[in-house]
Amino acid sequence: MDHENYPESLLRQILKDTKTIAMVGSSDNWVRPSFFAMKYLQSKGYRVIPVNPKAVGKDILGEKVYASLKDVPEKIDMVDIFRNSDAAGVITDEAIEIGAPIVWMQLGVRNDEAAARAEAAGLTVIMDRCPKIEYGRLNAELGWSGINSGVISSKRFKKPGAPGRPGRFSSRRP
């Protein structure tokens, strides 16, 4: 798979099929990017389960923190990695072990070898993106901050912030 440009339909499908996200590297510090993403994704209806060995047992945004992916009792649809690119390798292998279908690495996080291993095991891998930003981009909200969403539509969104059905897409990955 081309890990520079992801098809809009793939990102939409992932965001649609995902119900429960395990966020690895989740911080209880409310100023950290992972907290921002967790809060936003929760507000959009996703269940986000924090994983951080340094914060085990704590409560982040109403969810109990687990030490590792293997400790999470729920079925995980997406493993969202807020760790550096090296750590992403180990976490990806754990994601393969627990049978999570999607591995998503945050902005600036890229591990091509781990991605290859995951894809060989049948997983879908997204790298160097943020699900909060992609959700916002595909649902018009990112445009509210003057960001180029790359989406052109003549259809009416059902309501602001909720996705409608944009007719066509623009390629220009900003």
Place this chain on the structure above:
Amino acid sequence: MSETPEQPDDASTGDDDEFQEYGFDTLAIHAGAAPDPTTGARTTPIYATASYVFDDVEHAASLYNLQTFGFIYSRLTNPTVSVLEERLAALEGGRGAVACGSGHASQLLTFSTLLTAGDEFVAARNLYGGSITQFSYVFNNFGWKCHFVDPTDPENFRKALTPKCKAIFCENLANPGGIIVDIEKVADIAHEAGIPLIVDNTIATPYLCNPFDWGADLITHSLTKYLCGHGNSLGGAVIESGKFDWAQNDKFPALNQPNESYHGMTFYETFGDFGFTMHARAVGLRDLGPTLSPFNAFLIITGIETLGLRMDRHIRNAQEVAEFLEIHPKVKWVSYAGLKSSEFYDLGQKYMPKGPGGLFTIGLKGGYEAGIKVVEACELCSHLANVGDTRTLILHPASTTHRQLTEEQQRASGSGPEVVRLSIGLETAADIIRDLDQALSAA
């Protein structure tokens, strides 16, 4: 909060899977806009609202902390203005844009994000006179020192750089007339020094030139000019490419260090390639307030829809008028890069193959006095200070807009005593020529 994530009924179909490239004219009409969700209204509503209700206090807190996207107060965001911002970002091929009250305001937002007191920057000396004044005086008072250089040799930028320089600034197609800067070379020089190149793309517009393609990192605009196109609204904008690495050195603490007013959040880390845009909005607009009115944004959005059409006509008319003036007995020289006689003709072919815009200067044989007589004798051309209107505009900078500069500064910026500037409009070309001909006979 709903049980399952809100999604469309049919998230994907086969035919919208592949990337689509849209042409410039399509983006000019559609980028950033969509029918109003509540009413289906097709054009962009003018949201004449100062403020917006919160769903609850949690929603409010999330907005203030930048944890969710939305509208708080029109000083920072407004739904009409955001359509304009996204459109500008799309047209320039950039990542994000912040619109503001004027071109001057866009410069204030840009430099206040990049510089703190004691910092410096290098700027081309061939700039709109108002920019020269802003850089020389009020920016100086802020503690931002500007070094002006002759941009016709890019090496001059390199020679002027000091360790405290945080940016290079130039107009790719310089006001008042005819000078084109080799921005690809200037971008390399900026990047070797670890600083961004800011290009003011006002006179060229994204229809003629895309500075990001040539290495620029930030683009500023006076939307008042060709983008609005009809002389009815002031506006400005700064757009980022999303490609500059703000963490490559320690020169940009505003983007790279924790921000106290956001409880220690670091903009570049949190927002990545639109970190500059978020800062210019969430700190720049918030604290300085040079906000664009949604009424102006609506007029500018409407004007942009015909940008391509208008620029083609501006160029066609400008070429015809420039060729007429080039051989006129009262005219000493014409500085328009569309003329083969221009030393910038080749650069024009490289950077603006569709044409070098609609703005140029002429030098009158009769000097300063002739300049005054010509502008005052026009009956169709409008004697006023502006550029990029449907109407042809004429100006004698030395006795008006550039009067506050010294003669040395005037000449350095291309507005010496004998210079008349023309912003060729969309009137029938023969009428423009006839009016200039009769005005020149008075010179």
